[in-house]
Amino acid sequence: MSSIIQLSNITKFYQVGEEKVHALDGVSIQIQKNEYVAIMGPSGSGKSTLMNIIGCLDTPTSGLYELNSTNVSDMNDNELAKIRNKEIGFVFQTFNLLARSDVLHNVELPLIYGGINSAERKKLARAAIERVGLTDRIHHKPNELSGGQRQRVSIARALVTQPSILLADEPTGNLDTKTGDEIMMLFDMLHKEGNTIILVTHEEDIALHAHRRIRLRDGKMEVDEAIKNRKVFTQPKTVMA
């Protein structure tokens, strides 16, 4: 079985003044369909850089990245934009919603850039919003929502194009523990439905939702292991209501 993600010897350097910062230093990872991966590591270890490269927001300085067996490591800006639109669902720590647009429009946006017609767009966006349990907030602006609700909107936006992978960079970092747990249950549900999920976190508790744990240190992979004692949660549905 071929991997969804195949990273071979990926490096990312930043030139800061005289100094060369090795954000990533020879990282190789393979991720299969429907895996649930937690990326961990201390601050500055290269987690976000790795996520940005996997999410095609950034390109590596060297190394090969194949996504669905397509080499994306030297694609140009517009080609990457298309990949991001079709294949990647990104969830950010700071939500990154458009402040002036309501929930529906925020979720609809990737479909606009994907060239989906208006009727189809509305249908898909409403379905995605329903899955994260925000149907009754569909015309609210982000500043009229709680942090947890905002993160659900951004998850709905990530889901709406039915991407190959969901990427979440510290999705619970700006939320309290209870709300964070709810968001994690949502990810668990999405994983059960067959999605491939990669999430960055520095909380061991959060990482326990995943099946596999990767630890980075100074841009290098330190640990890559299966998680045995997974946290088991109650049915997400009850929380969603």
Place this chain on the structure above:
Amino acid sequence: MKFVFDEFKEGMAIAFAAIRANKMRSVLTTLGIVIGIVSVTLMGTAIEGLDRAFNKSIAMLGSDVLYIQKWPWGDRGDDWWIIKNRKDVRIKQAKDIEKYSELAKAVNPATGAMRNIKYGQKLVENVIVIGTGSEWLETSGATIAFGRFFNRLEGDGGRPVCSIGSEVAANLFPNENPVGKVIKIGGYAYRVLGVFDKQGSFLGLQSLDNRVYIPINRFFQEFMSHRSDIQIMVKAKSVADLENTKEEVRGILRKSRGLEPKEPDDFAINQQELLIQTFNTIGGVIAAVGLFITGMSLFVGGIGIMNIMFVSVTERTREIGIRKAIGAPRRTILLQFLIESAALCLIGGIIGIIIAFPISLIIDTFLPTAMPLSVVAIALLVSVIVGVISGFLPAYRASRLDPVDALRYE
């Protein structure tokens, strides 16, 4: 295609949301464009008005009429002193042309003076008294509203009769028929034969209706010596004959004025064409300079737009990052900011036209013009173009932003 349309719609929605979110700033920014559009449209309107006024006036001169005068129209070169010292054009020359010309359809001398006119207790001051021949209507193209012009017999005989302009008639005879009444022109009695149709003014300067016309032979007796300078109007049989008529008249005049073969002409044969040429050169320069100067204000307005668009792009760096992260290609970001900039300018253009329109009505009171629809259309088009041009650099910068950097922007 559908995709582009949806993108465009999204771009419009974003643009108007952004403009609405910064109402005050948007209004202040468009002010430069407003001023630019107001000045450019008004300049365009004024130039159009000048052109129409000129064409209307110039038509009065008639394209088939020659004007024999001491002074040439248009460019005089450095010959001012020579021209000044020329012999006057005299009544004798008019008579000679009449006698010898075969191509002229009508020949008519004319000269003028300013006098007060009285009828009973009513007085009109500073009326232009034209002494002329009986062919005036033929050579000037003017028409009589009622009554008539003096005939050849009355003209040659220097009878004390006159035809009066519509303004004089209105002033002296508010509620009676002037025909047959006797008025005093500069103290001398004249019987009114007829009243002219309203003619307006020549080049917006001199009213053609505040005039009276009397036989030139009478004029020489009462107002001026018959040796004084006059002009002679010669109407050709047709425009096609004008050049031949001109040559014939030149020959007659040279002989009449006793010029030796090697001497240059000491008179000018003027025609409408000359004025048109002069106007086209002067008018062209005025239009170019005027539009350039007013265009500068539009340019300055465009710079203001560019500046605020840079601000807008910087403020929305994060938004740009979000849009790129979820798959907006460069083209879409570029389009979004171009639309915003064009929309800002278009709003400025519309406000500009709303302001300029009433002002153009004021101009209309002294120049025959109304803001032409073409000027409105061009103004709107120009403002959109200014928007696209001044928005391009900021929009281009936005479209090139690196998504990771843009998302990190605080």
